[in-house]
Amino acid sequence: MRYKSEVAKQLHSVLPELSIETIESLLEKPKHEQHGDLAFPCFELAKTMRKAPAQIAAALAENLDADIFTKTEAVGPYVNFFLNRNIVSKDIIAIVLEEKEAYGSHTNGIGKTMVIDYSSPNIAKPFSMGHLRSTVIGNSLKQIGEKCGYQVVGINYIGDWGTQFGKLITAYHKWGEEDKVKQHPIKELFRLYVRFHEEVKEHPELENEGRAWFKKLEDGDKEALKLWTWFRSESLQEFSRIYDLLGVKFDSFNGEAFYNDKMDKMAEFLEQKGLLTESEGAQVVMLEDEQMPPCLISKSDGATLYATRDLAAAMYRQGMYKFDRALYVVGGEQSLHFQQIFSVLRKMGYKWVDGMTHVPFGLILKDGKKMSTRKGRVILLEEVIAEAIALAKKNIEEKNPALANKDEVARQVGVGAILFHDLKNERIHNIEFSLEQMLKFEGETGPYVQYTYARACSLLRKAAYEPQEASALTDDNSWSIIKLLEAFPNVVATAFARYEPSHIAKYVLDLAQAFNKYYGHVRILEEDAEKSARLALVYAVTVVLQEGLRLLGVDSPSEM
Structure with a gap:
């Protein structure tokens, strides 16, 4: 939260022995809204101050006073802070209205380059549901990386x-x-x-x-x-057609074959550095010190292996892009392989390996089993996309037959349903393939968030709203939304730090639910003194929902 640091500064003034950063890390969000907006637990202080946490909390609550909060109260071992709704609501809405889609951006990546290796299907095989996860997780991390200031290079290592x-x-x-x-x-x-x-x-x-x-x-x-x-x-x-449907783009399609003429040189480098060892006729790099099996560089017949190619690819990409970070969005079953690759590069003396990360993810399972192209147990992604779009079109025909651009909106909603279904799950978890669950248009789904965005846009159209100066809103329904809007930059930062798009997906669900509750309880278009403030809040919601969905690779139709 933007205001965490303000509250932390106030606490630091009476707790100088704790740094502002430490206090900020200890501040948490209370489980119940009646306990305020932020809470400071006093358990840690009990050890050094030799007092009961509840006593410390009571003393702190009496000694704190600032414009940023209207009340502090001690509840057991916690100091609860109630933020000043007048100040915070006006401030947050004003920032969103001013920054628009730039809201939530960060500058820590400016001047730095990140390469992401994702999707990477095998040629001569259909694009199956099994390829979906790497594609959509990688594409989302590309958007999130750019949001954090990085120049991002998307690589499809075919x-x-x-x-x-x-x-x-x-x-x-x-x-x-x-x-x-x-x-x-x-x-x-x-x-x-x-x-x-x-x-x-x-x-x-x-x-x-x-x-x-x-x-x-x-x-x-x-x-x-x-x-x-x-x-x-x-x-x-075939792949290009699928990527166009998904709205996924790449900067490089250099696949495994691209590195054929770079393999011998890679082996030479390893030889020069004294890292190659012969083992049963094969050439390997020993990794005993790292408690890993040897990394195979070439087989006894001289044929090269995946490791050789990935080492050559890493060397080429560093030379080409001078990357600060390199992500490999590849299934969790390849974890050992990447540990070996990074260890070999480290043995070669390359410091830039510290910026390389394997971003693993779970499987899409069918009836609890891994999909296998060898056994023909595969679900074609194109067929799933076609079915999702057809279902979206059917819903539109039933609910809004006069809608313009029906085919395009059906594509946006159908594809959005598939992408969101994947990205709302933590990437490391396996997902059971269920067409029924994926294509639901209510509940915790992409279409639900898209519909919320379209509903908010409809309100703004009815009111012929033009963004203007922000005003304060202090009612409970507005406050729930404002706190979520305020949290968006932190959600983006956390999603990037953990390479976890699900943080964004869960956030837009929370924001959509809070807005729909607001819509159900508040007469937004009523002509009174707060109408323009309410419309400014609705506009801020559309800005952040649209940007959150964009970071997931999901489109936001303004009418549905």
Whole structure:
């Protein structure tokens, strides 16, 4: 809270032994509104002052006096502070009206660069629900990073290399037909990929054929390269359509293949620094001191591995972007891999590795199980998006058939439902896939927040409101909203510090619920002395709801 520091300064004047920062960290929000707006617990002081916490609280409450709060009271071991609603409400609304969409911004990232590696689907496979989490979490962190002043580079590290392409080429030669692939590229390539893994159970020699074809691909074989290039081109077209639907953009599509000519140099660097060790014919970097298994750099046949490529990618990105932070929005099952990568870079003596972070997330499960492209247990994201948009369109036709731009609003609401359903959950948790839950248009959902925004915009249109000078509002319903508006900059900072978009999602839900309660209890458009102040509050809500949704990658239709 903006006013935490003011209250902390007042407490510091009577508790000079505690720093303002320490006091601010101890201040908390009371569970019940009747206990004020901020509370200071006195348990810690009891140890040094050798008094009961309740005694300390009573003494502090008597000695505090400032314009910023109207009352202080001791309740047991707590000092409760009641902020001056006149001052705070006018101040907060004025700031939002002045700063508009810039409200909640921070400057700590100005002059710094952050790269985010996210989405990164494999080519020749359909874009499934399993790819959704990395895509939407990464996209949201990109917006939040920019809000905090960083220049953010979004990287889609496409999975366009590896032994799976040897398997796919083998499958295409055995069972593929050119016309079928041309007609439905991704669908047909996916069918071949699944068939390979079914056939290999009966014919294990297929694994060797797949490995051989990948080696040919690595060695530049014309037939292998021709097929790989075709598969890649078709896949990128498919992905672009999905990203356009989701409203997700990238600054770089340099995938795994981009680093092919940088792999040998990476191995040379490691050799020069004396970090490579031979183990059973393979080249590894030992990580015994870090209590981790060795990091494999190349296999006994000379083929490179993911680690080599990720090391080369990190080196390239630092050289290219001079990043201060680098985020890898990749599933939690890859945690050991990234610990190894960061440890190897540290052993190489690179200080910039301290700015690199793996941002893990849980899985989207189907019937409690992980989705698997090998087994064909996959839900196609495009089909889910289409169904969500169709449901949104149906709702619009029923409730507001005269709405202009129905198709565009249906897209915004349908896609918003999917994105919000993911981002309202803490990223580390698994999510059970449920189309019914995802597409609900009431409760804790994206469409609920969007509808709240549209409702507020409708009020402003009816009143022909133009932003003007802010006035104070002191009633309980207004105060609940004002405290939430005041908290927005801190929510943004916390979401960035923890790389946790769910903080933003939960915040906009709280703000939407507080506004709807306000709407139900207050006659906003009534002609009286406070009408302009109420409309200014409504306008401030639209500004912050729209900006909060934008940070999640969700659109805000002004009519629904």
